Amino acid sequence: MKAIIVDDERRTRKFLGMAIDWRSLGITTVLEAADGEEAYRIIAQERPTIILTDMRMPNKDGVDLLRxxxxxxxxxKTIVISGYEDYAFLKKTIEYGGFDYFIKPIDETEVYERLKDALRELERENEKAAALLGNARAMNERRLLLKDSLLTQTVDRSAAIPAGEAEELLGDEWRLWQGRSYSLCMCRIQERAGRIERAFSDRKDLLYFSIVNVAGELLDFPRRxxxxRYQSEEGVIVLLLFDARDEKALCGELARTMLRTFGIRMEIALSSRRFFxxxxxxxxEEAEEVRQSVNHLRPDPDGVYAETAEPxxxxSxxxxxxxxxxxxxxxxxxxxKRFLSxxxxxxxxxxxxxxxQILWWEQELKWLQELYAGSGRSEEDKEAAEDQRLxxxxxxxxxxxERLAESLERRLLRLAGEIGRLQGRERKETIYxxxxxxxxxxxxxxMIKDVSAQFFMNSEYVARLFKQEFGIGIKEFVTELRMNHAKLLLGNPYLKVGEIAEKIGFADEKYFSKVFKRETGLTPQQFRKTDQPDGDRQ
Structure with a gap:
């Protein structure tokens, strides 16, 4: 919750801000204003629950603010803290619904207790209002949801409207519409557009409610x-217009009203007329066909389309x-970038x-995802790819x-990254x-080329990848394995050096001795004489 202190004396504002334990009241933000005009501007924007105000201030005074x-x-709740024991001020406080009136200097403990009383009373009032409105709102919301569900099932071909159920649910509206000529208008909004995200991020129901209300006022619902709300897909509201002379003009007016009111654009696709x-x-389906054939390089100024363009x-x-x-x-x-250009x-x-065309690209990107990345994708990649929409x-x-090009680029870069990570994992597995x-x-x-051939890889690439992964070349790695084995075998006094060389892969005893001395600093004979059969010391 928030509170605001309104007083032209800065020291009074600071005193009240510090002397009262606001957090224990559940108030986390305490705002300040120096006069009634500034206060009202802040209050309209911040909506504080508690308002403490002086009476005599420049610009708008306390009485004007209370009004x-x-x-x-x-x-x-509003509490007045005034430097004047003036009956006229007290009377105005009561008249305009003030909760209490204090005379300066104040006892902060007393003010604190009255603030607690104010918040308790506010809580009781809210509970009472919620109880009065709750049932009515719940019934209305249930009716609207049932209506949305019933009509959504109808356009999805998943159910025909049972006449009895429809009449019971829609009552006079149903009887008013039955048998009349109508056009279906598919209104689409992009829920993820920036303005919608900022204004309705966690209140999408309010967005749809607002659109239906605007349409209702403009098009005279339910008479006309x-x-x-179409429940099978986000961002779709369906209008049924009865006996309209110019549906496209009406929808254009709705689109312009939405742009003026909310700053958002709609795309509206119309069907031909039928009888309700x-x-x-x-x-x-006809409206969807119209929507899919919309040529975005030749858009309608209002975003309203009534004809299916030649395919x-x-x-690809x-x-x-x-x-x-x-x-x-x-x-x-x-x-x-060049490919997309x-x-x-x-x-x-x-x-x-x-x-x-855009929907086709979305489908192709999905195929590419499965073709190139497939089951090798990480959980992170799978989550990122869940929403396939451009x-x-x-x-x-x-x-x-411009946004389409950016989105295509992002999707292809993400796919390239997935392929790269998958190839990296595969390369790593192979090098191990x-x-x-x-x-x-x-x-x-x-021979490195023979080893590489075992794994169907280029020998230079294998050598480079091995060194990159293990910090040692293949030749050095094999030599290290052979030398460690040789040290163990040299601990057996019954084995000749030539036999040991042969056992660890050397055809030439002299070459083996040369390599052994280079690696250990000792000849095989010297190593054997050190009396270290375990070969740990060199």
């Missing part, structure tokens, strides 16, 4: 139409699949970029070619297999 506070649209309640599923050829990400695979494997941002230039040359709208929800192979076969004649 304004009476109209506040949220629960609060109705609206419901028949053909709603077909009308919805244009689809541009996979048309140059080999080139794309090489680009993704190379993980080069500049190559990805050529792709979108193709759309510009055709003067066509439809919603259907972002192609600006802050208001209008189409943006190479190491294990060397441990098993170091007593045999070994």
């Amino acid at each position: 304004l506070l009476r109209e506040l649209p949220y629960p609060h 139409g109705t609206a419901f 309640p028949h053909g709603m599923a077909e009308a919805f 244009a050829g689809m541009l 990400l996979l048309q140059e699949e080999r080139e794309l695979r090489m680009i993704l494997t190379g993980q080069s941002r500049s190559d990805i 050529e792709l979108l230039s193709g759309c510009a040359q055709a003067a066509s970029l439809t919603t259907r 972002v192609y709208w600006d802050d208001t929800g209008a189409f943006s070619l 297999e190479v190491r294990d192979y060397l441990k098993r076969h170091y007593t045999e004649p070994l």
Whole structure:
């Protein structure tokens, strides 16, 4: 909760801010204002629960402020702290709903107790109001949800409207609409557009409620139409317009009103006319077909579309699949940018970029994800790929070619990263297999090219990867294995040096002795004479 202290004397504001234990009252923020005008501006923005105010102040005084506070649209309590024992001030405090009136100098303990009383009374008032409104709101919300559910099932073809249930739920509305000509309007908003996220981040229900209300006032619901939230997909509200002479003009007015009121753009697709309640599923499919054929390079100013455009050829990400695979494997941002620039230039040359084209790219990206990354993706990659939608709208929800290009680039870069991580894991697993192979076969004649061939890899690449992973070259690693083995065998006095050399993979005894001295600083004979059969000391 918040509180505000309104007084033209700074020392009074500071005293009240420090002398009262606000946190024990549940108040975490204490605001200040030097006069009534500043106070009202802060109060309108911050909505404090407790307001402490002086009476005589410049600009708006306490009486003017109390008069304004009476109209506040949220629960609060006001306590006056004045330097004047003036009956007129006290009378105005009571008249405008003030909770208490204190004369300076004040006893902070007494003020603290009255603040507790004010908060308790506010809590009782809130509980009473909630009890009065709760049942009515719950019943209304349940009715709206049932209506949304019923009509959603109808346009999804998952249920026909049972006449008895529909009449019981919609009553006079149903009887008013039955048999009348209607057009179905599919209204889409981009829930993830910046302005919507900022204004309605955790209140999406309020967004839909607001749109339905605006549409209802503009289109005269329920006499001339109705609206419901389509529950099978986010961001969709369906309007049914009855006996409208110009549905497109009406929807254009709705779109402009939404832009003026909320600063967000809608995309509206219309069906042809039918007779209620028949053909709603077909009308919805027709509107969806209109939506998918929208050419974003030739947009309607209001975002309202009533005709299905002639289908244009689809541009495929996979048309140059080999080139794309090489680009993704190379993980080069500049190559990805060039690839996308050529792709979108193709759309510009055709003067066509439809919603259907964007949906097709989304599907292709999903296929690429499975084809190249597949089951080898990490949990982090899987979570990041859950939402397959491309972002192609600006802050208001209008189409943006720049945002589409950025979104395609992000998706391909993410996929390239997944491929790189997967290849890295595979390479790491392979190089550990190479190491294990060397441990098993170091007593045999070994050539790096032969070892690499065992794993179908380039010998230079294997050598580089081995050194990178283990900090030692393959040749040095094999030599180390052989020398450690030789030290153990030299502890057996019955084995000749030549026999030991042969057992650890050396065909030439002299070469073995040379390598052993280089690695240990001793010849095999000298090492044996040190009386260290375990070979630990060198």
